[in-house]
Amino acid sequence: MRLRHTVVTAAAGSALVLGGLAAPGSAAASTYPGQVKCPKGDYQLCIDGGPGGFTISGREFSGHANAIRLKNVSNITITGNKFTSLSGPTGYGAIHVQNSSGIVIRKNTFSRLSNGANMHGVYLVKTSGSVITGNKFSSISDDPVRIRDGSRNNTVIGNTFTKSGKYAMFSEWGRLEKGETCGRGNVFKSNKYGIGYYGKGISLIKWGGRGGGKTGLRLTWGNCKKASIVNKGGNSRL
Numbered sequence: 001m002r003l004r005h006t007v008v009t010a011a012a013g014s015a016l017v018l019g020g021l022a023a024p025g026s027a028a029a030s031t032y033p034g035q036v037k038c039p040k041g042d043y044q045l046c047i048d049g050g051p052g053g054f055t056i057s058g059r060e061f062s063g064h065a066n067a068i069r070l071k072n073v074s075n076i077t078i079t080g081n082k083f084t085s086l087s088g089p090t091g092y093g094a095i096h097v098q099n100s101s102g103i104v105i106r107k108n109t110f111s112r113l114s115n116g117a118n119m120h121g122v123y124l125v126k127t128s129g130s131v132i133t134g135n136k137f138s139s140i141s142d143d144p145v146r147i148r149d150g151s152r153n154n155t156v157i158g159n160t161f162t163k164s165g166k167y168a169m170f171s172e173w174g175r176l177e178k179g180e181t182c183g184r185g186n187v188f189k190s191n192k193y194g195i196g197y198y199g200k201g202i203s204l205i206k207w208g209g210r211g212g213g214k215t216g217l218r219l220t221w222g223n224c225k226k227a228s229i230v231n232k233g234g235n236s237r238l
Helices: none
Strands: 010-011 016-017 045-048 056-057 058-063 068-071 074-079 082-087 093-098 102-105 109-112 120-125 131-133 138-141 143-148 155-157 160-165 166-173 186-191 203-209 229-233
Touching: 082 093, 093 109, 109 120, 109 160, 120 138, 166 229, 186 203, 203 229
Parallel strands: 016 056, 045 068, 056 074, 058 082, 068 093, 074 102, 082 109, 093 120, 102 131, 109 138, 120 143, 131 155, 138 160, 143 166, 155 186, 166 203, 186 229
Antiparallel strands: 010 016
16 A cells, blocks of 8 residues: 655744654654664654754554654654554653753653663653643653653653553663763653553652662662652642
8 A cells, every 4th residue: 555645844934843643653753853874773854954944744663663753953843643563672652862952842642662671752861942842652661751861951841641660651771881971951741641651650750860760879869969840830740
């Protein structure tokens, strides 16, 4: 069966909007500025560098370990997409962002994300000034939003979390013993939440995590001098 898709480009100020449809489990249909061949890790859409200033919307990603990988970019909006049934031995997150800033992740659906280790909905590494808002997270085997290595001034606001998370809804973890740094100024507020993935209540936030997994160290939290994630209130239990 031939896949039919549309690509819409529109100027919104200086922002470029690229949309369309992709078959479940397929790579995204459009070509984006800075798009590159994906590295190992079973990603479906990878962007490394480029001018930014565009939107990824209206896509469905499934059937792989990960979905979108952004690196070395700024001012990209990811909105109105579905991330479902992502699983694999190299699963990091539906959206994996590195060395970037100004990423807006808005009104997406994340569901049934799992693997044998750590699988997140959104995973931000060395990333700043980003906003995660209006998304629905359900059945996420590890913490639905995770930051790492100096990520700062990111805000998680107005999302819904159901049956998601191993330790917290929004957490920070890193190889602090290997020289990775703590973040700062990250905020969690006005979200709705239920139980964790394993059927019990979990924390809303945890920060300064290190150890666990293959590190050989006991997993501990609060290893930063100051809280790198702050609960600003307005959160409600479902």
